[in-house]
Amino acid sequence: MNAIAVFVMILIVLQYALCKVILTSDRKISETEVGKVYNGILIILVILLIASIFSTPRDEPNLIFAFLITFMCAYRAFMEWKYNKESKGYIVELALFIASILFTIIILVVG
Structure with missing residues (x-):
């Protein structure tokens, strides 16, 4: 469980740093025509993430959590690319997606 907390903190710091360097516009995906659908699916994914934390014992690696984080990063990257290219x-979301894939592989190998 400590690895998951460290990973989430790394993702937050990585996203903040990359947003400061890469973003060229303040337009958010929630301000586009698909904003409500995007937010609804993200809320469902966050609920599944929270449920996965409490559904597994603390001493076991939480593979469901790792896969959900990876799926959520992939979904966000696709939606940003499709509806908010400018x-x-x-690019930030793709970097987070790659980091989440690496984390999932580490969990699978070590766990």
Whole structure:
């Protein structure tokens, strides 16, 4: 469980740093025509993430959590690329997606 907390903190710091460097526009995906659908699916994914934290014992690696984080990063990267290309937010999301894939592989190998 400590690895998951460290990973989430790394993702937050990585996203903040990349947003400061890469983003060219303040337009958010929630301000586009698909904003409500995007937010609804993200809320469902966050609920599943929270449920996965409490559904597994603390001493076991939480593979469901790792896969959900990876799926959520992939979903966000796709939506940013498809509906908000001009802000270059998809580059940040792709970096987070790659980091989440690496984390999932580490969990699978070590766990």
